[in-house]
Amino acid sequence: MECPFCTETIRDEAIACKGCSRDLRFVRPVLLEVQDLVSEIDKLTHALDRAEAKLGRLKHPLRYFLSHSAIYVLIPTILLVAAHILITIVLNVSPLYLRVASIVIPLLFGVASMPFHKLGPLGGLLIGVVTAMLSVGLMLVVTGVNDDVPIIPASWTEWREVGEYVASISLAFLSGNVLGMAVFRILPSTLAQGGKPNAVAFKAARLLGEHVGDEQLRRRARWIQELAQTVGPLIGAGAGVAGSIYTGLKGVLL
Template structure:
């Protein structure tokens, strides 16, 4: 180590500098604490570097882009299959279709954002487009069988059309919120921990507990995400079952 007074190289176990003869007992605990914090921050940095995504080859990127539409295509196909099975094949009440439409899009919204770098807005717009297309295709199937217009004929029918599409979109959005919350916590956990360690070193306070503070931040994020997911779930149920309950 170096003497903090004369910057001479001295033994790590020395209690006084042999060159300038000054005592080191006030500086050694502080230097040891700073050294321990620097070592821990360096370890966290190595772990963060390991999380950095590897650059994909052009072929891998093309394959991912080609398969990246399944969170929107799969619920569309399942919604159409549920519509055909419930309303046409078994001729069951519309309530069963509305209930199925509340649950089918949710897991696909979850996987659309879980572990991906997609932005929330475009994914939600894709979910809304999927919902509108699903309702439009359902209407087209009914029109082919019953010989009725594909598009709604009056404002009330348009209202039902849009409310049904909104309920599907909100279900998809609920899954998105849950997926983004879990993915964000997983990716940012080490970054938050490293930042708290640096803050502890800068403040040099014995009262600051980085692990406790990190737990409080994570708990707050989970609470906010749960509240948002609950809100979109209630909105999905309200819009999906409004007309059925009212009728």
């Protein structure tokens, strides 16, 4: 928390500010209560956002479906197919550039899907799969018409490459969604939350050694909780990006 007199960052259990040396014994309970209230307001705000998104989906299902399809399926599909035409037909350069574009484009749309339309990981994965299948299917059509070759893959190797391409685009969208959730929701919530770690964090803190004071145990539990809330989603997003890069580029680089 911050000292109310000099805004110096201090520990929650501090009774005096290290910056201005003011006595915090009387204001500390109020500061902790304010932190708890801020955390509760943040949770209620997120719950309200989810409720409003669900209400909009139930009240206007057709408009909800069409708007989300246009923004997160149609537009990225057009961009992916346009990149395919530009890179493989117009410029006729290495397909590596197309694979990179096929990771970056859905990743950016996945990041935007969380703060703007409150899409969760399940919705992000679903939209990512639909976008990937539609865009890769159109790419096959463009390639077949331009090169006068069969549109449908003729061998197991070609089908595997198509599957890897679909998986790469899907994972990129999902990773962007998880990254957006970590940046726009989890990280701000963690920074704003009060000084009361949950029961799971306290149990984990006790497993690391419970022969410490209550304040030390509480600080350890809060550190564990913050680490799990921030690092966990970032690791998930990083793993998704790594999987997207591997499936998308291994056919070109290996």
